[in-house]
Amino acid sequence: MSKPERNVINFEDILKRKEKSNVLYLNYDNEAFMNTGIQESGGTPPYANTTTGPAGEKIPGKIGVKQDLVTPFAFYGTQKLFLATTNPAYPADFMGKIADALKSNGSAFIQAYSDCMRGWRHDAKDALKISKLATDCGYWPLYTVRVEDGMPIFSYYRGLDIEKDKFVEYLNSMGRFRHLFKPKFLEKSIDEIIFYAEQRNSKLRNLMEKFGAEKPIDFYKVDRKSLEPQQHLFPGHGLCPGCGAGMVLNQMATAATAVAGNNIIYVNNTSCSEVSTSKDFVTSWRVPWVHHLFESGATIADAISTTKKILKSKGLYKKEIPYVIHIGGDGSTYDIGFQFLKAALIRTSSFVEMNEYLAQK
Numbered sequence: 001m002s003k004p005e006r007n008v009i010n011f012e013d014i015l016k017r018k019e020k021s022n023v024l025y026l027n028y029d030n031e032a033f034m035n036t037g038i039q040e041s042g043g044t045p046p047y048a049n050t051t052t053g054p055a056g057e058k059i060p061g062k063i064g065v066k067q068d069l070v071t072p073f074a075f076y077g078t079q080k081l082f083l084a085t086t087n088p089a090y091p092a093d094f095m096g097k098i099a100d101a102l103k104s105n106g107s108a109f110i111q112a113y114s115d116c117m118r119g120w121r122h123d124a125k126d127a128l129k130i131s132k133l134a135t136d137c138g139y140w141p142l143y144t145v146r147v148e149d150g151m152p153i154f155s156y157y158r159g160l161d162i163e164k165d166k167f168v169e170y171l172n173s174m175g176r177f178r179h180l181f182k183p184k185f186l187e188k189s190i191d192e193i194i195f196y197a198e199q200r201n202s203k204l205r206n207l208m209e210k211f212g213a214e215k216p217i218d219f220y221k222v223d224r225k226s227l228e229p230q231q232h233l234f235p236g237h238g239l240c241p242g243c244g245a246g247m248v249l250n251q252m253a254t255a256a257t258a259v260a261g262n263n264i265i266y267v268n269n270t271s272c273s274e275v276s277t278s279k280d281f282v283t284s285w286r287v288p289w290v291h292h293l294f295e296s297g298a299t300i301a302d303a304i305s306t307t308k309k310i311l312k313s314k315g316l317y318k319k320e321i322p323y324v325i326h327i328g329g330d331g332s333t334y335d336i337g338f339q340f341l342k343a344a345l346i347r348t349s350s351f352v353e354m355n356e357y358l359a360q361k
């Protein structure tokens with residue numbers, strides 16, 4: 001079989017594109033409702049220990065699967081959509097995808113792996129090592145779906161192969177899975193977690209075969225030394241040391257600064273990223289930022305973007321339409337805010353695009 005071809009995407013070339021997203025919805029997935037005390041969410045992996053699904057004699061942690069959030073969005077019939085998974089341990093891929101998403105018409109949804117040393121129970125210094133292992137062992141594959149004229153096109157960067165030794169090392173590196181290793185080695189439970197990841201990856205491979213891009217491997221080329229430091233957040237924040245959400249926000253803002261300068265508005269659901277950047281009425285944000293409800297931030301992001309376009313089409317708004325990024329944790333994305341997110345995503349990647357007055361031209 002011939003080697004799959006690489007689609008090399010230069011960061012500089014993305015910046016030159018005329019296209020522009022309506023809203024980029026960014027989920028940072030730390031796999032539980034963290035800021036309220038590590039409660040299980042739809043993003044929690046099987047057998048992980050949380051405060052609402054505590055591992056003990058009765059149950060071995062979460063009973064249930066980690067839901068697939070990204071691929072179903074490809075089949076809602078939207079017209080123009082950019083979907084991707086990212087991991088801040090792979091910054092070129094991460095920042096390339098943020099820029100690509102912001103510079104694609106329609107809307108975008110990105111799900112970012114987001115380590116949580118407190119909730120996952122490991123030392124802060126291990127955050128990056130664990131994040132990298134997540135993709136390298138096949139737990140967190142990095143892939144992209146570009147919906148063009150209603151049809152999904154799948155591509156990937158890495159992480160589609162399960163490496164069993166690395167997978168076991170990954171699980172063993174976090175206290176949330178310690179009960180699978182001590183006092184007894186629960187091989188069957190560990191194998192089950194790996195089996196669910198294998199199933200998910202095999203579904204992805206099938207989708208790539210059916211709906212694959214001509215050059216299936218996306219490779220973002222980013223000259224990181226030439227990138228300006230991000231301008232959207234002040235250095236101070238109240239996140240935990242080594243917090244994955246901090247890495248996510250930093251890389252997101254670096255790419256977004258390169259694309260948008262300061263012409264950007266952020267909407268932030270209640271979450272760690274929100275409470276830690278708006279402490280005691282002092283905001284860490286240097287650009288317009290709106291905190292909205294846990295459930296309805298996505299609707300607000302859509303409303304801001306669409307309202308600006310309506311005003312512009314009526315000649316009542318003279319400036320350039322701002323970029324809009326909506327940020328939510330997994331609790332608000334998988335669970336409580338899901339219906340709002342789904343509806344906003346479909347509106348901004350279908351109805352807005354089908355409206356000749358509002359579509360990005």
Ligand SMILES: Cc1ncc(C[n+]2csc(CCOP(=O)(O)OP(=O)(O)O)c2C)c(N)n1
Nearest residue numbers: 032033034035270271272294329330331332
């Ligand atoms: C409807 C509703 N239910 C519960 C809450 C309380 N609450 C605020 S943030 C939060 C957890 C958020 O979890 P997640 O979205 O995963 O973000 P993280 O804290 O992990 O960053 C909860 C339960 C709320 N604000 N609104």
